[in-house]
Amino acid sequence: TFIEDEGRRRLFWMIYVLDRYATIATAFEFAVDDKEIDRKLPCKDELWARNQPVETRWFRPANRHFEYHADNPENLGSFAYYIEILGILTQIHRFLKKPVDIGALGDVEQWQQEYRQLDSRLSGWKYDLPSQYGNMLRLHIPGAAEHVNCIWIMMHITYHTTVIRLHSSAAYPSTKSPIFTPSFNASQRCRTAVEDICTINTHVRTHNLLSNLGPPFAFSLWVAARLLLVHGSTIDHLVNPAIHALVETLRDMGSYWEVADRYATLLSRVLAEYDDSERHSREPPSSVKILADMRRCAYDLDFLISRQPRVGGAITPRAGRTPAPNEL
Incomplete structure (x- = not known):
């Protein structure tokens, strides 16, 4: 029956969702390849x-040519659009793993071209969303917010997370060169995305939805809080106090999910060390510099910072390839 077929399809897509988050947070390879x-x-x-049997469109990775013509957007819901934005996040994750020699013009031009293509696809996805799914103002309209469910929330917060993941690499490069400098526009895109994540976080807490959301939601809060900490410590030299609400939510989620508590602990430690350095007019601690390396995934950062002495000392080296000084 259709309901059984759809149930099996949804089971596959939930495996896809879990695989994406498990990989993006740890930098391992995806178990489920989009091409397959x-x-x-x-x-x-x-x-x-x-x-009710209906037709929906096929999942369309960017690197495959499709001849399927059926679209039927009227049959798609938040879950389908959530999967599509995860597909774009998958491409961005692979893009960010590629080493780039920022001293070589050809490498930089190739990087910028792929960066613009991903940005275009991300913007196109958002533009094509039907209004009932794409309009975040529903969170502020009396009555309309009651129809905002958890998968709608995950779709939107994942979009903003994807924006941050893509543009933070251009906004806060760990190394610079005369032909590769930080992008102010990318920084603005990141900060706007963080503001939207903070809005979603407030909505979730106000409507007591936190217990219905899991590690993927925590990951998005981590990405937003990390961006606030990196921007505040390296650009503004003043961390936006909005970070505290994100860390508090992560701490509360830690009652259900250990990974959320790890995110909160990591952020709290770096924030405390940065505040201490500011009070005593010292150089920012090395934990801030580690966190500001936007190439590093959550697993790497946890490994490096948790093994670092809180006062002075060297960082324990991690096995594996470390990007060269001239690589983005």
Whole structure:
């Protein structure tokens, strides 16, 4: 029956979701390769619940050519769009893993071209969303917010996380060169995305939805809080106090999910060390410099910072390839 087929399809897509977050947070390879996926997107929840057979479009990775013509956007819901934005996040994750010699013009031009292509695809995805899914103002409209469910929240917060992941590499490069300098526009895009994540976080807490959300939500809060800390410590030299609400939410989520507590602990430590250095007019601690390396994933940062002496001392080296000084 359709309801059984759709159930199996949704099971596959949930495995896809888990694989994406497990990989993006740890920098391992994806277990499910987009190029091997030949499956349609899930339909709206209400159509599935009614056992109403409908057609949906196929999942379309950017590096595959499709001749399927059926689209049927009226049959798609938040879950389908959530999967699509995760597909774009997957491409960005792979893009950020590629080493780039920022002293070589050819490398930089190639990087910038791919960066613009990903930005265009990300913006196009957002532009094409139907209004009932793409308009975040629903969070502020009386009555409309009641129809905002957890998967809608995850779709939006993942979009903003994807914006940060892409543009933070251009806004806060760990190394610079005459032909590769920080982008102010990318920094603004990141900060706007963080503001939207903070808005979503407030909505979740106000409507007591936190217990219904898991590690993927915590990951987005971590990405936003890290951006605030990096921007505040390296650019403004004043950390936006909005970070405290994000850390508090992560700490509360730690009651259910250990990874959220790890994020909160890591952020709290770096924030405390930075505040201490500011009070005593010292150089920013090395933990801030480690956190500011936007190439590093959460697993790397946890490993490096947790093994670093809190006062002085060297960082314990980590096995594995470290980007060269001239690589982004």
